[in-house]
Amino acid sequence: MKGENVVRTLALTRDYGDGAQRVRALDSVDFTVDKGEFVSLAGPSGSGKSTLLNLIGGLDTPTSGEVWVGDDCLTAKSAAELAHIRLHRIGFVFQAYNLLPVLSARENVEFVMQLQGVDATERRERADRMLDAVGLAALADRRPGDMSGGQQQRVAVARALVTEPLLLLADEPSANLDSETTESLLGLLRAMNERFATTIITATHDPIVMRYARRHIQLKDGRIVADDIGRPPV
Ligand SMILES: Nc1ncnc2c1ncn2[C@@H]1O[C@H](COP(=O)(O)OP(=O)(O)OP(=O)(O)O)[C@@H](O)[C@H]1O
Numbered sequence: 099m100k101g102e103n104v105v106r107t108l109a110l111t112r113d114y115g116d117g118a119q120r121v122r123a124l125d126s127v128d129f130t131v132d133k134g135e136f137v138s139l140a141g142p143s144g145s146g147k148s149t150l151l152n153l154i155g156g157l158d159t160p161t162s163g164e165v166w167v168g169d170d171c172l173t174a175k176s177a178a179e180l181a182h183i184r185l186h187r188i189g190f191v192f193q194a195y196n197l198l199p200v201l202s203a204r205e206n207v208e209f210v211m212q213l214q215g216v217d218a219t220e221r222r223e224r225a226d227r228m229l230d231a232v233g234l235a236a237l238a239d240r241r242p243g244d245m246s247g248g249q250q251q252r253v254a255v256a257r258a259l260v261t262e263p264l265l266l267l268a269d270e271p272s273a274n275l276d277s278e279t280t281e282s283l284l285g286l287l288r289a290m291n292e293r294f295a296t297t298i299i300t301a302t303h304d305p306i307v308m309r310y311a312r313r314h315i316q317l318k319d320g321r322i323v324a325d326d327i328g329r330p331p332v
């Protein structure tokens with residue numbers, strides 16, 4: 099691994115299904131993301147955005163090719179090693195990566211820190227600070243089932259950011275959010291990106307989210323068809 103690459107993919111390919119049903123969701127993708135970049139992945143439905151994020155996050159295994167996160171080749175790791183990398187280095191804001199329904203918002207935000215071994219007082223302080231930052235201080239004791247979709251999404255963002263991960267992966271982070279809440283969430287992501295050089299990769303259809311990213315990658319049929327660093331999306 100060279101320099102400050104946080105993510106590197108080599109001929110990354112993911113097929114789903116067999117025979118005539120086979121779909122090449124990702125087709126030999128090579129790209130690198132450096133520390134502190136804020137990248138948006140755009141492209142039509144089915145173009146491979148979620149597939150790519152799942153592979154970068156070590157939640158899925160490629161058919162062929164490699165994914166590197168920092169100095170770790172995820173493709174060569176055991177399930178336990180992948181879990182360790184996810185816990186300590188990667189934050190997820192994924193719809194499928196749900197909040198735990200029996201825990202309050204605060205407990206959900208504390209949960210990852212608990213797995214990391216952060217002590218109880220510090221956990222509570224950091225969780226409350228992050229819930230305040232996403233505008234949910236008043237709802238800290240509520241369970242996800244008693245919150246709106248947008249409020250749950252903000253808890254998920256607070257949970258992903260509270261550990262100050264090296265890499266934040268967000269799949270459609272503005273789904274369920276009105277434009278004002280989207281702006282405030284993205285402001286928070288940008289602040290983390292600027293203050294801690296958190297590397298952010300987000301898959302989105304939302305022009306507001308794209309506006310906050312500084313590099314815009316376009317996928318089509320599982321391939322990168324445009325990678326315009328610093329240029330606003332068309
Ligand atoms: N679990 C799965 N089983 C079978 N095929 C899948 C699976 N997940 C994705 N695919 C297929 O892989 C391709 C890429 O899907 P992917 O979910 O990565 O697209 P996407 O760009 O995230 O789309 P969207 O914008 O709708 O979220 C599609 O053809 C999809 O049907």
Ligand SMILES: [Mg+2]
Pocket residue numbers: 147148149269301
């Ligand atoms: Mg998707």
